Structures are given as C-alpha cells and as structure tokens.
Amino acid sequence: MKISKLYIENFKCFNGAFTIDFTDDVNILVGNNETGKSTILEAIHLALTGVLNGHYLRDELSQYLFNNDVISKYFLDIRAGNNPDLPHILIEVFFKENNFPKFEGDGNSDRSKATGVSFKIEFDKDTYKLAYEELLKKKFETIPIEYYKICWKSFARDGITSRNIPLKSVLIDSSSHRYYNGSDIYISRIIKNNLNEEQRADISQAFRKLKETFMGDDSIKAINEQVENNAKISTSKKVEISVDLSTRDAWETTLITYLDNVPFHQIGKGEQCIVKTNLSLSHKKSEEANLILLEEPENHLTHSKLNEFIKAITSNRNQKQIIISTHSSFVANKLGLENLILLNANKVSGKREKFYFKKLEDTTYKYFEKLSGYDTLRLILCKKAILVEGDSDELVVQKAYMDNHERKLPIENNIDVISVRSLAFKRFLDIAKELNQPTAVVTDNDGNYKEKVTNKYKDYEKVKCIEIFADENKNLNTLEPQFVNANKDNLEILCKAIGIDCTIYNSGDKIIDFMEANKTKWALSLFETSEKVKYPKYIQKLIDWCDEE
Amino acid sequence: MKNNKLYISAAGSGKTTFLVNKALELDKTKQILITTYTVDNEEEIRKKILKKRSSIPSNITVQGWFSFLLQHGVRPYQGSINEMLFENDIKGMFLSEGNSSIKNDEQGKPIYYQGRPLTYGENDFKNFYFTKNWKIYSDKISKFIVGCNEKVNGEIISRMSRIYSHIFIDEVQDLAGYDLEIIKLLFNSNVEIILVGDPRQVTYLTNHYKKYTKYKDGNIKEFIQNECKSLIDENSIDENSLKKSHRNNKAICEYSSKLYPEYEKSEPCDCNICRSNVSEHEGVFLIKKENLDYYLEEYNPIQLIWDKRTEINNNYPALTFGKSKGKTYERVLIYPTSNIKKWIKDNTFDFTKFENGKKKKIKDAKEKFYVALTRARHSVAIVYDYKENEQFEGIQKYKI
Numbered sequence: 012m013k014i015s016k017l018y019i020e021n022f023k024c025f026n027g028a029f030t031i032d033f034t035d036d037v038n039i040l041v042g043n044n045e046t047g048k049s050t051i052l053e054a055i056h057l058a059l060t061g062v063l064n065g066h067y068l069r070d071e072l073s074q075y076l077f078n079n080d081v082i083s084k085y086f087l088d089i090r091a092g093n094n095p096d097l098p099h100i101l102i103e104v105f106f107k108e109n110n111f112p113k114f115e116g117d118g119n120s121d122r123s124k125a126t127g128v129s130f131k132i133e134f135d136k137d138t139y140k141l142a143y144e145e146l147l148k149k150k151f152e153t154i155p156i157e158y159y160k161i162c163w164k165s166f167a168r169d170g171i172t173s174r175n176i177p178l179k180s181v182l183i184d185s186s187s188h189r190y191y192n193g194s195d196i197y198i199s200r201i202i203k204n205n206l207n208e209e210q211r212a213d214i215s216q217a218f219r220k221l222k223e224t225f226m227g228d229d230s231i232k233a234i235n236e237q238v239e240n241n242a243k244i245s246t247s248k249k250v251e252i253s254v255d256l257s258t259r260d261a262w263e264t265t266l267i268t269y270l271d272n273v274p275f276h277q278i279g280k281g282e283q284c285i286v287k288t289n290l291s292l293s294h295k296k297s298e299e300a301n302l303i304l305l306e307e308p309e310n311h312l313t314h315s316k317l318n319e320f321i322k323a324i325t326s327n328r329n330q331k332q333i334i335i336s337t338h339s340s341f342v343a344n345k346l347g348l349e350n351l352i353l354l355n356a357n358k359v360s361g362k363r364e365k366f367y368f369k370k371l372e373d374t375t376y377k378y379f380e381k382l383s384g385y386d387t388l389r390l391i392l393c394k395k396a397i398l399v400e401g402d403s404d405e406l407v408v409q410k411a412y413m414d415n416h417e418r419k420l421p422i423e424n425n426i427d428v429i430s431v432r433s434l435a436f437k438r439f440l441d442i443a444k445e446l447n448q449p450t451a452v453v454t455d456n457d458g459n460y461k462e463k464v465t466n467k468y469k470d471y472e473k474v475k476c477i478e479i480f481a482d483e484n485k486n487l488n489t490l491e492p493q494f495v496n497a498n499k500d501n502l503e504i505l506c507k508a509i510g511i512d513c514t515i516y517n518s519g520d521k522i523i524d525f526m527e528a529n530k531t532k533w534a535l536s537l538f539e540t541s542e543k544v545k546y547p548k549y550i551q552k553l554i555d556w557c558d559e560e
Numbered sequence: 561m562k563n564n565k566l567y568i569s570a571a572g573s574g575k576t577t578f579l580v581n582k583a584l585e586l587d588k589t590k591q592i593l594i595t596t597y598t599v600d601n602e603e604e605i606r607k608k609i610l611k612k613r614s615s616i617p618s619n620i621t622v623q624g625w626f627s628f629l630l631q632h633g634v635r636p637y638q639g640s641i642n643e644m645l646f647e648n649d650i651k652g653m654f655l656s657e658g659n660s661s662i663k664n665d666e667q668g669k670p671i672y673y674q675g676r677p678l679t680y681g682e683n684d685f686k687n688f689y690f691t692k693n694w695k696i697y698s699d700k701i702s703k704f705i706v707g708c709n710e711k712v713n714g715e716i717i718s719r720m721s722r723i724y725s726h727i728f729i730d731e732v733q734d735l736a737g738y739d740l741e742i743i744k745l746l747f748n749s750n751v752e753i754i755l756v757g758d759p760r761q762v763t764y765l766t767n768h769y770k771k772y773t774k775y776k777d778g779n780i781k782e783f784i785q786n787e788c789k790s791l792i793d794e795n796s797i798d799e800n801s802l803k804k805s806h807r808n809n810k811a812i813c814e815y816s817s818k819l820y821p822e823y824e825k826s827e828p829c830d831c832n833i834c835r836s837n838v839s840e841h842e843g844v845f846l847i848k849k850e851n852l853d854y855y856l857e858e859y860n861p862i863q864l865i866w867d868k869r870t871e872i873n874n875n876y877p878a879l880t881f882g883k884s885k886g887k888t889y890e891r892v893l894i895y896p897t898s899n900i901k902k903w904i905k906d907n908t909f910d911f912t913k914f915e916n917g918k919k920k921k922i923k924d925a926k927e928k929f930y931v932a933l934t935r936a937r938h939s940v941a942i943v944y945d946y947k948e949n950e951q952f953e954g955i956q957k958y959k960i
Contacts, residue, residue, distance in 0.1 A: 110722070112719045112720075112722035112723045113723055115636065115715075115719055116635065116636030116637055116719075117636070117637050117638070117639045117640050117646075117712075118635070118636070118638075118639065122639055122640075122646055123640075124637075124712070124715055137651075166636075167631075167632075167635055167636035167719075168635040168636065168638070168649075169631060169635065
C-alpha cells in the first residue's frame with residue numbers, strides 16, 4: 012500500500028492549497044529551512060494516525076497549527092467587516108491502490124473518484140454557531156479554537172480512526188517523543204504493529220502475571236499491609252502499591268525496550284534512529300506494508316553511521332515507501348537524486364512550490380550515487396551557484412565578490428561558490444539545467460579555448476540559466492597569468508596583496524612562477540589583504556552576473 | 561456463475577437463523593453484509609449470531625438497511641450527483657411517513673392546494689431530497705442512489721461489490737420502490753445476493769415512492785421474476801426450503817394460511833425437537849371477554865393489540881402487532897380490530913373498504929393480523945364475543 016499524493020491547506024507554513032506527488036519507493040524532500048519539509052512529514056503522519064508531536068492532536072488543538080497569513084487575513088477581513096468564514100485546516104492523503112474500496116469516493120479536494128483519508132480541523136458550526144455570533148460582537152485577537160472539531164473521514168465520508176486505516180505510518184525524527192514514564196511512543200508502536208492479535212494478548216497476559224507476582228511478593232505484601240494500616244490517605248477505600256494496569260495495553264506504556272541491557276531511551280540518539288528505522292523496515296505484516304517517514308536522519312549520525320543507515324534503507328526496503336527529509340547531500344546522493352523533491356518558498360507570494368527531479372539522466376544520478384561526497388544540495392538550495400575548479404579559484408571569486416559588495420561574502424547573499432573537480436562540472440550543470448538554477452562556471456582555458464571551453468560546454472550554450480566564464484586569450488591559460496596580466500600596470504600592489512617582496516619578484520614571469528608554485532598560499536593572502544587589486548575581466552564579468560536579477 | 565437467491569419463507573420457519581447460519585458457514589475471507597429494514601430485526605440477527613459465536617465475526621457486518629444505504633450508497637459519491645453536496649454534509653436521515661418534500665409557509669406549516677400538501681419537484685434538488693437541515697428523506701434515499709450511481713457510471717455499486725462479496729437481506733418483503741431497483745443493480749453485480757422474506761408479512765414499507773408500485777405489497781417474487789428475468793435461473797426462487805414452521809402447530813398453520821389462499825400453505829415442522837413438548841391447550845380459539853381474566857391467569861399469554869388505544873388487562877404484558885414481528889411466544893391473546901372480526905366471521909372478507917367511492921385497501925390490517933396469528937407455538941386465542949349458535953371455520957370456541 013502506497014500513498015500517491017498529499018494535499019495540504021492552511022497547515023503551518025502552507026498558505027492555501029498545496030499538493031505534492033510521491034513515487035512508490037524513496038522520496039527525498041530537500042529545501043531550505045522553513046520551506047515545509049518537516050510539515051509535510053507531520054501532515055502525512057497526522058492524517059494517518061491522528062498523532063502530532065507524539066500526542067493525539069484531538070486533545071491539543073491550537074491556533075499555532077494554522078498558517079499565519081491565513082489567520083492575519085481572517086482578522087483583516089473581520090476588521091473590514093467582510094464577515095469571513097473561520098479558517099480551516101485540511102490534510103488529505105491519497106492512496107495509490109484502489110483495492111481499499113471503503114476509502115473510495117469523491118469526498119476529496121479533487122472532487123472525483125479517489126481512495127484516501129481526509130483530516131479536517133474546522134469550526135463546529137452545528138454546536139457553536141450561536142456562541143461564535145456572540146463572539147463576533149466583541150473584539151477578539153485569536154482564533155476561537157475551542158469551537159473547532161476534528162473531522163477524520165475516508166474519501167467515502169465515513170468517520171474513521173487510526174485503527175481502520177490500512178496504511179500504517181512510522182515517523183522517525185531526531186527529537187524524541189516519549190511517554191512521561193520513559194517508554195518511547197514510536198518504538199512501542201513499531202513493535203506493537205509487528206505483533207498479531209494473539210501475540211498482543213500474550214504480552215498483556217504476561218504483564219498481568221508480572222503484576223500478580225509483584226503483588227504476591229512477601230515484601231510487597233508487608234509494605235502494603237503497612238501502607239494500609241498507617242496511611243490515612245483515603246478513609247473508606249483500600250490503598251495499596253501496584254502496577255499500572257489501567258489502560259488496555261498497559262504494557263505498551265510501561266514496558267521499555269532494552270538494547271544490550273541499556274534502556275532504549277538511554278542509548279545515543281543516532282543509534283535510536285537506526286534501530287527505529289530497522290524495526291520499521293522489518294515490519295512483518297506485508298499486507299499492511301507501512302510508510303516510513305524519516306526526518307533529517309543525518310542529525311545525530313556520524314558519517315560512517317550515516318553510511319550504515321543509508322545502506323540499511325536501500326538494501327532492506329522491500330518495496331516499502333519512504334519519505335525522507337534531509338539537508339545532507341550525502342543522503343540525497345546515496346538515495347538517488349532522481350528521487351529529490353525540492354521545496355521552495357516563492358519569492359513574491361511566499362507560497363510553497365515543489366519541483367521534481369524525475370527527468371534527470373540516469374548517468375548523472377548514478378555518478379553522484381557513487382561520488383556521494385559532492386555537495387549537490389548546495390547547488391540546488393542556493394539562489395545562484397558558482398562552480399570553480401579549486402581552492403585558489405574559490406578564494407579569488409569570493410574576494411572579488413567581497414570587494415564589490417562592501418565586504419559581504421557571496422553566501423551572505425545566498426550565492427554559493429562550490430569547488431568541484433573539472434570532470435564533475437557537467438554533472439552539476441545537468442542538475443542546474445533540469446532545475447533552471449542560475450549557475451556560473453569559472454574555468455581556465457588551459458591554452459585551448461575552443462576545446463576546453465567552447466566544445467566542452469557546447470550542450471549548455473543555449474541554456475539560459477548557465478553561464479561559462481573564461482578568457483579567450485590562449486597565452487593566459489590559467490588564473491595566475493590572468494591575474495598578473497590584470498595587474499600588469501601595478502605589480503607592486505599585487506605583490507603586497509599576495510604577500511611577496513616585489514623587489515625579489517620583480518617581473519611578471521617571476522610572480523607567475525611563485526603563484527603557480529604556491530597556489531593556495533597566494534590565494535589565502537589575497538583573500539585577507541586590504542590592498543585593492545584588479546581582477547581578470549572574466550572574473551569581473553562573473554561578479555556582474557551575480558548582481559543580475 | 562454467482563448464485564442469487566430469493567427464499568420465500570413461512571412465519572416461524574427460522575429464516576433469520578437460516579441466514580445467520582449461511583453467513584457463518586461461509587469462508588472467513590468472504591465479506592458478508594446482513595441487512596434488514598427494522599431495528600428490532602437487526603438486533604435479532606445480532607443476537608442469533610452471538611448465540612453461536614462469542615462476538616460478531618470480523619467478516620460479518622450487521623447493519624440496518626437505511627444505515628447501509630447512507631454509508632455505502634449516498635455518501636461516497638454524493639458530490640457527483642450535485643455540486644452542492646461537496647460543500648454540505650448530509651446530516652443523516654429524516655424518516656418520512658407518507659409524503660416528503662412538503663412545501664411549508666413562513667410559519668413552517670404545510671401549504672395545501674385542493675386538500676393536498678404541495679411538494680417540491682425533482683428539479684429543486686435540495687428541497688426534493690433534503691430537509692432544511694440537510695437530512696435526506698428516507699423515502700428518497702434509494703432514488704438518490706440510483707441517480708447518483710448513473711452519474712458516476714456505476715461506481716457506487718462497483719464499490720459495494722468490492723467491499724462485500726455477499727449481501728443478505730432479511731425481511732425483503734419490506735423493501736419497495738427504488739429499493740427494488742437497488743436489488744436489481746446488486747443482482748447484476750459481482751455480489752452474491754440472498755433475499756429472504758415472507759410476502760404475507762408486509763408490515764412496514766421502506767418507502768412509498770411511486771416506483772414499481774405493482775410490486776409493493778409483498779410481490780417481491782413477481783418483481784424478481786419479471787424485472788430481473790435475465791439475471792436469474794430456475795433455482796433462484798426457493799419456496800420450499802423455508803416452508804415449514806418451527807413455531808406454529810398444525811392448527812395455527814392451517815388457520816393462518818387461510819388468510820393467504822394464493823400462497824403455499826405453511827406446514828408445522830414435524831421433527832422431534834419441534835414437536836417434543838405438546839401442551840394440554842393447543843390450537844386456535846375464540847374467547848369471550850368475560851373469560852379473559854381467567855384465561856390470562858391460567859395460560860399467561862402475551863396480549864397482542866392493534867395500537868396503544870386498545871383496552872387490555874394491564875396486569876399482563878402486551879405488544880402491538882407490528883412490534884411482535886419476528887418474535888416467538890408460547891401463547892398469544894389477540895384483540896382483533898373490527899375488520900379482523902369481519903374476516904373471522906366470514907373468511908371471504910377481503911380487507912378493502914370504500915372511500916370517496918373508490919375501493920381501497922385497509923392499511924396493513926391483513927398483514928398485521930397474519931403476523932399476530934403466527935407468533936405462538938401452542939395456542940392463539942382471539943377476543944370475540946360470539947353467540948352460541950354462530951358458526952366459525954377452522955376455529956374452536958374456548959370454554960372454561
């Protein structure tokens with residue numbers, strides 16, 4: 012069982028309607044902070060389980076679930092006397108399969124036949140119409156959440172509970188939600204979902220026996236006798252110490268999972284994440300194949316643990332659907348860039364947008380799967396990207412930008428300078444092209460402009476978002492001669508800037524020799540200097556490109 | 561090929577037990593719905609299952625007919641019949657007796673024209689199907705579903721058929737109008753349908769909508785024969801399996817059969833279990849009012865009445881004819897209406913009357929009397945101040 016689509020309206024950062032499609036296997040949500048990655052995971056989990064942040068939402072409705080802009084608009088309308096409807100939140104999860112006819116109907120935002128569930132938080136008009144009318148006569152600043160109700164239905168408009176939803180979801184996030192007594196809500200649920208009715212009954216039985224044994228123990232008996240005789244806690248009722256069996260699945264809240272004799276919640280968060288994921292991957296009930304929602308698994312994992320973790324996901328997935336949010340290029344590269352879904356806040360409206368990577372060429376994502384150390388997400392997430400060939404190029408570009416922007420680093424304006432080996436340039440450009448992401452390449456001509464620049468980047472000639480910056484002069488084949496040439500009228504300042512004695516390095520050639528022999532060194536000196544040097548023309552052009560809208 | 565069936569049953573033949581057994585015998589993987597019109601019978605079905613199992617098996621759903629129609633007929637595609645229903649929830653059902661969709665004036669009183677209340681037509685979708693508060697009129701539910709199902713190219717019936725492999729309908733004689741159309745649609749789907757009913761016991765009708773009116777008074781057999789002809793075979797209608805009464809003795813079977821000479825006579829089941837405890841007071845009797853107190857004291861029968869206005873001995877339990885449907889008692893005492901008395905006197909009386917010069921059926925009288933007659937195992941006594949010289953067919957005069 013898979014989900015094919017999510018519809019969100021007015022929930023948290025989603026202003027108005029938003030839909031997102033999912034593939035059957037791995038879906039990777041990437042995007043800057045506050046673009047709604049976690050909210051998407053939360054929304055799916057909420058609609059399938061009724062649980063938000065480890066608690067049943069039913070008991071914890073609050074105004075903060077609503078989109079801020081939606082609430083502001085409501086109050087603006089109130090003040091303008093427009094008599095607006097109270098805002099609602101709607102989350103719909105569309106199932107892919109249609110062999111769950113009980114969930115089939117036109118009760119969804121598409122208004123046509125589909126299978127799925129709808130979770131709506133709305134004003135309870137039938138009960139509170141009059142109360143709300145009274146409230147409208149007064150001044151109020153917050154949404155009257157006490158007049159709201161949760162409407163949880165199938166697309167056939169049948170009331171549902173998490174019990175009768177055939178799709179079981181597990182949300183594994185790095186913050187841990189625990190019952191007050193320490194048992195972990197997720198791990199209990201994962202384990203519980205793995206058991207059949209009989210096994211569950213067995214656990215409950217065993218747990219009751221445990222209680223009986225406990226109560227039958229001589230020391231407990233003695234203590235209880237003492238309690239009964241001494242304590243005047245209740246005048247008419249018997250007081251005794253016992254084990255909490257008040258809930259139906261008492262064991263679930265009381266029993267704790269141990270790993271190597273360490274209680275689950277005491278082990279490292281990273282390890283917890285791996286254990287939870289492995290548990291949910293090994294889910295036995297194949298007919299209830301679950302959906303695994305993973306939030307930023309890289310948070311508590313070292314690189315090697317992360318590698319282990321990704322390996323577990325890819326090799327044990329068994330057709331299970333996974334939706335994962337991440338900031339890690341490594342995770343994204345490993346799980347396959349073709350599975351990326353990029354979330355974005357529109358610059359003008361602030362509304363969330365999404366972008367799928369499905370059309371990326373096979374060879375490109377396979378390349379990054381193998382060379383997974385590349386910062387692909389940096390390219391994807393910045394406003395403009397500049398690809399350079401090495402450390403010295405990176406430093407020079409940064410410095411050139413700072414000199415033109417009141418000492419601001421490019422990254423402060425969300426322009427990311429990424430150092431890439433020359434072979435990977437084209438792979439990055441393929442992503443940029445697919446995404447229509449403004450990307451510049453800064454490259455040497457290596458003495459052969461036609462071959463090293465024109466021919467190499469021919470495929471991107473007509474791609475608007477991609478610009479190649481290089482100089483045509485074959486004598487100035489690399490950055491160093493370019494630099495010396497740009498400053499040929501004032502080599503003294505250049506020498507000062509790169510930290511050498513201009514009386515020793517008294518010719519352009521000597522300076523070039525030094526620079527070529529000390530690539531990173533001169534670039535570092537330049538980066539730190541307050542001297543005003545001149546930059547090669549193509550770098551100057553690059554800086555102009557950075558400022559284009 | 562799937563095996564749709566209609567079982568015509570006699571009173572006390574154990575048809576509900578028969579249905580329940582059929583459901584319990586089926587493979588656990590089959591999803592079975594058992595539905596019926598009245599709440600009482602729905603409860604009876606549940607009780608019968610719980611006699612045999614510790615809980616209702618998860619593959620069996622027992623649900624009232626209207627509740628089933630609302631859940632699986634109306635709601636899944638309600639928006640597709642009219643856009644309005646995407647925005648508005650249907651708030652449940654309004655049980656309409658007689659006319660629905662009546663036009664009201666500003667004070668909420670019906671508007672009359674030439675002695676009849678004015679009603680909304682089909683072109684006013686909202687007011688035709690729904691009350692002011694979006695409750696759907698019970699007599700329009702099945703019409704709504706048939707219309708909606710057409711709009712969505714049969715998705716409603718298709719959905720039902722993917723949820724349930726078997727749908728059993730008990731007391732099918734109560735269904736009328738567009739309900740019959742739904743039965744026809746189900747006959748034509750993948751669901752295996754079993755209908756069970758006693759055409760002599762039409763005491764309630766699901767609706768009085770003018771559709772298939774000729775089949776409404778217990779003519780379910782004719783409906784299946786005529787309207788579902790292409791969907792059935794020669795074994796689809798079974799009048800024999802449920803012909804024997806496990807409840808009534810021979811005298812009661814014979815006397816009650818006289819009410820419906822057009823149907824096969826019911827027979828008492830002659831198995832040892834059914835006939836094991838014969839009492840000293842067996843048969844059908846007329847009893848004079850003066851002997852009632854003695855009779856009640858002696859035999860403790862349940863008193864069956866037309867309605868609450870009937871004068872009875874309040875020291876003993878009583879029930880209306882309608883409410884007694886489906887129940888079994890050792891002995892009953894019937895307080896007949898004047899029309900019933902006419903029939904007792906003369907069995908050719910045909911339960912019709914003249915109204916405004918037209919011949920009209922006396923509402924439910926015959927059917928309800930049949931129900932009352934067939935409740936008892938041992939004895940039926942009918943309150944009737946006969947004269948000593950009067951002659952009655954098939955019935956004894958009770959003497960102390």
